[in-house]
Amino acid sequence: xxxxxxxxxxxxxxxxxxxxxxxxxxxxxxxxxxxxxxxxxxxxxxxxxxxxxxxxxxxxxxxxxxxxxxxxxxxxxxxxxxxxxxxxxxxxxxxxxxxxxxxxxxxxxxxxxxxxxxxxxxxxxxxxxxxxxxxxxxxxxxxxxxxxxxxxxxxxxxxxxxxxxxxxxxxxxxxxxxxxxxxxxxxxxxxxxxxxxxxxxxxxxxxxxxxxxxxxxxxxxxxxxxxxxxxxxxxxxxxxxxxxxxxxxxxxxxxxxxxxxxxxxxxxxxxxxxxxxxx
Amino acid sequence: xxxxxxxxxxxxxxxxxxxxxxxxxxxxxxxxxxxxxxxxxxxxxxxxxxxxxxxxxxxxxxxxxxxxxxxxxxxxxxxxxxxxxxxxxxxxxxxxxxxxxxxxxxxxxxxxxxxxxxxxxxxxxxxxxxxxxxxxxxxxxxxxxxxxxxxxxxxxxxxxxxxxxxxxxxxxxxxxxxxxxxxxxxxxxxxxxxxxxxxxxxxxxxxxxxxxxxxxxxxxxxxxxxxxxxxxxxxxxxxxxxxxxxxxxxxxxxxxxxxxxxxxxxxxxxxxxxxxxxx
Numbered sequence: 001x002x003x004x005x006x007x008x009x010x011x012x013x014x015x016x017x018x019x020x021x022x023x024x025x026x027x028x029x030x031x032x033x034x035x036x037x038x039x040x041x042x043x044x045x046x047x048x049x050x051x052x053x054x055x056x057x058x059x060x061x062x063x064x065x066x067x068x069x070x071x072x073x074x075x076x077x078x079x080x081x082x083x084x085x086x087x088x089x090x091x092x093x094x095x096x097x098x099x100x101x102x103x104x105x106x107x108x109x110x111x112x113x114x115x116x117x118x119x120x121x122x123x124x125x126x127x128x129x130x131x132x133x134x135x136x137x138x139x140x141x142x143x144x145x146x147x148x149x150x151x152x153x154x155x156x157x158x159x160x161x162x163x164x165x166x167x168x169x170x171x172x173x174x175x176x177x178x179x180x181x182x183x184x185x186x187x188x189x190x191x192x193x194x195x196x197x198x199x200x201x202x203x204x205x206x207x208x209x210x211x212x213x214x215x216x217x218x219x220x221x222x223x224x225x226x227x228x229x230x231x232x233x234x235x236x237x238x239x240x241x242x243x244x245x246x247x248x249x250x251x252x253x254x255x256x257x258x259x260x261x262x263x264x265x266x267x268x269x270x271x272x273x274x275x276x277x278x279x
Numbered sequence: 280x281x282x283x284x285x286x287x288x289x290x291x292x293x294x295x296x297x298x299x300x301x302x303x304x305x306x307x308x309x310x311x312x313x314x315x316x317x318x319x320x321x322x323x324x325x326x327x328x329x330x331x332x333x334x335x336x337x338x339x340x341x342x343x344x345x346x347x348x349x350x351x352x353x354x355x356x357x358x359x360x361x362x363x364x365x366x367x368x369x370x371x372x373x374x375x376x377x378x379x380x381x382x383x384x385x386x387x388x389x390x391x392x393x394x395x396x397x398x399x400x401x402x403x404x405x406x407x408x409x410x411x412x413x414x415x416x417x418x419x420x421x422x423x424x425x426x427x428x429x430x431x432x433x434x435x436x437x438x439x440x441x442x443x444x445x446x447x448x449x450x451x452x453x454x455x456x457x458x459x460x461x462x463x464x465x466x467x468x469x470x471x472x473x474x475x476x477x478x479x480x481x482x483x484x485x486x487x488x489x490x491x492x493x494x495x496x497x498x499x500x501x502x503x504x505x506x507x508x509x510x511x512x513x514x515x516x517x518x519x520x521x522x523x524x525x526x527x528x529x530x531x532x533x534x535x536x537x538x539x540x541x542x543x544x545x546x547x548x549x550x551x552x553x554x555x556x557x558x
Contacts, residue, residue: 009445103527105390106409106443112384130385138445164385166288166417248382 003084005091008098012139015090016053023050027142027169029133032056032093033073033187034082037177041146042086044174048144051089055136060096062128073187092140099135107131110157110164113249117262118153118273121239126157133158137167144170150177150184152260152275156249176274178204184274191270200267202234207261207276210241214255214278224261231265239264239271246279282363284370287377291418294369295332302329306421306448308412311335311372312352312466313361316456320425321365323453327423330368334415339375341407352466371419378414386410389436389443392528396541397432397552400518405436412437416446423449429456429463431539431554435528455553457483463553470549479546481513486540486555489520493534493557503540510544518543518550525558534558 006012019025026049028041034056045052056079063069076093083091107127113119114126137145147155159171177185182204183197192200206227213223220243228238244251246258258279265272285291298304305328307320313335324331335358342348355372362370386406392398393405416424426434438450456464461483462476471479485506492502499522507517523530525537537558544551 103439104443105392106440107388107390109386109388110384111386135444160382161385164383165414 003080003088003091005080005093007093007095009094009139012092012094016140019051019053019089024143025049025140026052027055027137027140027145028052028088029055029057029136029145029147030079031058031072031187032079033075033190034079035177035185035187037148037150037185039082039086040177041148041174042083042088044172045144045146046087048172049142052087053090053092053140053142054083054088055140056091056093057099057132057136059099059128059132061100061131062125064122064125067122068188068191073190099132108134108161108165110160113153113157113160116249117240117242117244118264121264126154129154130157130161134161134165134167137162137169142169144172146172146174148174148176149275150186151273152262153249156247184272186272188270188272193268196267196270199234199236200272202231203236203263203265203272203274204276206231206241207263207274211261211276211278214243214261220252220255227263231263235267237266239266241265243278246277282359282367282370284359284372286372286374288373288418291371291373295419298330298332298368303422304328304419305331306334306416306419306424307331307367308334308336308415308424308426309358310337310351310466311358312354312469313358314456314464314466316427316429316464318361318365319456320427320453321362321367323451324423324425325366327451328421331366332369332371332419332421333362333367334419335370335372336378336411336415338378338407338411340379340410341404343401343404346401347467347470352469378411387413387440387444389439392432392436392439395528395530396519396521396523397543400543405433408433409436409440413440413444413446416441416448421448423451425451425453427453427455428554429465430552431541432528435526463551465551467549467551472547475546475549478513478515479551481510482515482542482544482551482553483555485510485520486542486553490540490555490557493522493540499531499534506542510542514546516545518545520544522557525556 006015026045028045030038058072108130109127110130119126181201183201210223210227214220224241227241231238241263243259243261246260261278262275285294305324307324309317337351387409388406389409398405460480462480489502489506493499503520506520510517520542522538522540525539539554540557541554
């Protein structure tokens with residue numbers, strides 16, 4: 001199958017008109033630097049749609065002033081190969097000016113969910129995510145869109161916005177892809193030194209142990225505090241390791257509803273996130 | 280022609296499906312209390328569309344805590360008559376729960392435009408407007424939507440959001456309808472005492488005089504300051520009387536681009552707004 005590349009709104013609409021005559025359109029928005037995790041999202045979208053559109057856009061508005069926007073890996077040619085191998089029909093790789101023309105000033109905010117967990121550590125991040133994803137969904141108008149559970153809070157924010165704005169798209173969550181040692185796949189893993197790379201899987205191990213402790217009856221705040229201590233002793237700087245309601249991301253006291261254990265921790269200059277279900 | 284009434288999203292979608300088979304759909308969102316000004320919007324929408332949908336929703340999120348949400352006039356039966364006479368096919372009069380189901384938390388903000396003029400005096404007002412109008416446009420998906428120039432800043436905010444989010448609708452501005460003495464038609468005029476009603480047209484007169492002064496070469500800040508003095512001397516409490524860029528609403532120094540003179544002033548317990556083109 002051929003993989004086409006479009007770089008602006010007008011070409012996107014023309015290409016989409018052709019794809020729509022063939023059947024349903026699935027959509028996987030990405031920031032590029034595609035790895036096997038992204039490939040799994042594209043494959044999942046392809047199972048549900050005749051054609052899959054992948055967007056590649058490193059969205060400046062979801063990076064903070066001291067974050068890694070400028071050094072975020074960019075490799076369109078390799079990304080095209082990955083997208084093609086995974087079954088995509090079209091890559092939309094717009095410029096910032098195509099997404100945010102001069103005078104652009106609208107922002108979309110998913111309410112309180114943008115202030116907790118990663119939202120507390122990355123002010124404005126989820127407003128940037130909500131705005132660009134809503135824009136992309138309104139441009140592509142897919143029947144389904146696939147997001148990875150790796151960015152679990154992002155997934156919750158997008159579900160919220162799609163529901164609140166009645167956007168006519170089904171949001172599909174794809175499970176986290178992991179390296180053989182358990183480290184969640186992430187474009188940012190490329191920043192890790194060989195030494196850090198050896199330590200990084202401790203994040204997932206700690207998530208699993210913490211869930212085990214909670215299931216064995218340990219109060220969840222005690223279990224997560226022990227997890228933070230363990231990670232800190234191994235050289236991580238932990239932003240949070242917390243149990244939240246799996247749908248609303250509200251803090252929880254009891255375990256009556258599905259919960260999600262989420263972690264963000266720095267290893268040297270790299271910030272890693274991960275999460276697992278607890279339900 | 281028959282006028283149907285629907286009160287929730289599901290019935291709206293069913294009714295719209297029927298209307299869409301007949302041709303294009305025009306849309307006029309209102310807060311009810313329809314007067315000849317609204318009728319002119321509906322007629323304008325009808326000129327451009329096979330069928331016109333009118334929404335009647337007094338949106339709680341665009342009223343401040345001390346504003347007139349609870350006393351805002353509600354009269355569905357009379358509104359239905361007005362809408363029908365003006366040529367509407369469908370009235371969508373949802374409950375707050377239909378527009379904002381439990382858990383709703385997304386908000387849309389049109390950037391800096393929400394902080395100036397009325398935005399400075401009514402914090403959060405334009406975010407409420409932007410959010411509910413975007414929601415209504417995404418539910419009705421009309422080809423055209425008509426908004427009155429009476430709420431000029433609202434019109435600019437909506438144009439901005441529609442453009443920024445690529446919403447597939449043409450926004451049409453309808454000129455202000457005025458009583459014979461020049462007072463801009465408004466549902467809030469009903470709050471005026473007979474005495475206040477006699478004074479109220481001075482707002483429009485002052486707008487016209489101020490424009491005349493500016494066109495005669497008076498610096499616009501001097502002309503508006505004189506206008507404020509005149510209105511104050513007649514018992515108005517003026518929130519603002521200012522000249523702004525007609526498209527961006529930015530402050531302007533020169534008159535090279537189309538400008539708009541906007542005013543908001545209290546007369547007793549009633550806040551009146553008005554504006555005229557300059558350029």
